[in-house]
Amino acid sequence: MKIGILGGGQLARMLALAGLPLGCEFAIFSPDRQSCAAPLGRQMRADYDDEVALSRLAAWSDVITFEFENIPAQALQFLTRHAVVRPGVEALRLAQDRLLEKQLFTQLGIPCAPFQPADSLADLHQAAQSVGLPAVLKTRRQGYDGRGQVVLHHIDEFAPAWQLLGGQPAILEGLVAFDRELSVFAVRAVTGETIFYSISENIHHDGILRLAVSRPDDPAQKQAEQHADRLLKHLDYVGVLALEFFQVGDQLLANEYAPRVHNSGHWTIEGAATSQFENHLRAITGLSLGSTALNGVAATINLIGSIPDNTEILRNYNAHLHLYGKTCKPGRKVGHITLCADSMQQLQLQLPGLLRLAGAGDVCVKVDSGHHKKSNTGGDA
């Protein structure tokens, strides 16, 4: 099976590593000169609006997928006319625009923070009337890892914030004082069969995900699955989708979804029977899905900007290292560590040392000992 991937970063690389044993071949389509996924397949270097190159990709591929959201939806639209694209262009188009995404959540009855569009500074003032303060002003498009966001506490901040974000179409969201950030990963097959991984509890720092911890049997699992399921059905989705939430008390408020494999699911490589990467490939190639049952508990620690001594990391018997083959730059995700354990207690014991090694010692580890009610994770169904 020949798989074309738009984007050549670490997600494409981990897809290829998961797919080679399945007999998949890969074409990595990216405008970047150095794609860390390119050595694992056929490199196609071109801009996303290069229709000749896109046609070549379509002709070569049995199925096309993408590894990040900031691909022009037009490129996918073009490809859709010539090839099978999974997940579809609609899932990408809506995820690219925070306003459309939040409107979709609302339409589907998936709770989210109050929001209003703000296409101008005047709009922003009006939006604040309805949303209230404090609130977060976010560009509708192109934001990731906390970029393109400003928290507003007072009306005086509106004008400079509006300028800071470049006067782009924006959305004002009520600031949520959340208890936890969670994500749920769903995999939906061509047949509509849908399975879920246990939710992940995520800890960000400076807007970048630093730590993601599997939360088996979490009381929020069922609610997260129900919300994700509505989204998947509506989009007639095929592949892995990650839906991120803020938890406030017992309620989950949807933040955003990623129509792709997701950083907070990297622990599934060692921590689950089938990784998110393998399951995405199984889904988009029309195969049956693999078990999402967990192997104990697991956590992903991102390596941001630099790579610590691997000897030190792997001195931990339960640690696994994933380097992406990227050159180090401040703020850049260059790898991750996965820590596996039999229990939350054991994980909690070993996490701080690895977080310090990863330069994330300041990341508060809020991993409790897991006194939760049982819930059906869907993965064992």
Place this chain on the structure above:
Amino acid sequence: MKIGILGGGQLARMLALAGLPLGCEFAIFSPDRQSCAAPLGRQMRADYDDEVALSRLAAWSDVITFEFENIPAQALQFLTRHAVVRPGVEALRLAQDRLLEKQLFTQLGIPCAPFQPADSLADLHQAAQSVGLPAVLKTRRQGYDGRGQVVLHHIDEFAPAWQLLGGQPAILEGLVAFDRELSVFAVRAVTGETIFYSISENIHHDGILRLAVSRPDDPAQKQAEQHADRLLKHLDYVGVLALEFFQVGDQLLANEYAPRVHNSGHWTIEGAATSQFENHLRAITGLSLGSTALNGVAATINLIGSIPDNTEILRNYNAHLHLYGKTCKPGRKVGHITLCADSMQQLQLQLPGLLRLAGAGDVCVKVDSGHHKKSNTGGDA
């Protein structure tokens, strides 16, 4: 870390797949035009006696390893003078010669079947006096997958058998009526730290391994580890070593050892916290070893000569597919299936269907429900 691998088959390929996330780069040294591992690294195509090419490999590599035994020991001896070679040449040299191997077992007090050298037909007659009949005549060198072996029941068979094996130096071994075939995989670090995986029960058919099943908490574990440990210490071994046994009653008789990752350990990819491939790399690059704890139970089913419909295989929620990127030929190992399960009972339920798909429906599945005494597997130490 730059790793040179002698041999470019599926073991090299799976080593590379395990090593890329660790930041390893690979050179695949092989005389073959098409090495299935070559796309994952730098291909060096040359004969094993090409000292110019070997020098290039030595200059490029931080450490050199090998993926099969039938490499001239001279090549390793040459490399040893110019580079770090792990495991060492002595482990290879002794494994290449059944007589030296059995003499080593005897020297180390590791029980094995009675044996005698047979360098001539006259020797063979004399050997049979001491070993008894039935017995197996095996060439000392180059045998694998049951090739180069003849079972002898009667003195009349000696001359034709001697001819059949080409009059090569041979060894006569007493035929063992065994209850099970087992293998144990050990990993030994540069520091001498040694850990073990749970033993594997192996079922051969026509001399080729068809099925390998993890046997957690098996009563034979401790005995197998003790024997392997003596071998590892004697060889001052670094890396993964597989030691194969025949079990007769409560006794383990060593059959042979492989100074490398081993086919019967492929289930460690999904079935253990750290695969044999990752642990071999961690060992030879001087890193600490990873946990060998099991994820439930697992089995490897070899795909020999042909690849069944992957849709059918992966319809099983607990099955994983590993294709080697090789063209199909009768008798050739072209891939394997790993089946994972929470219990032996569950494994036993699902194995027959997959064995049939793999064209191995005739392989007797002797997997019981595992009423065994506990033993320390070493992996959790």
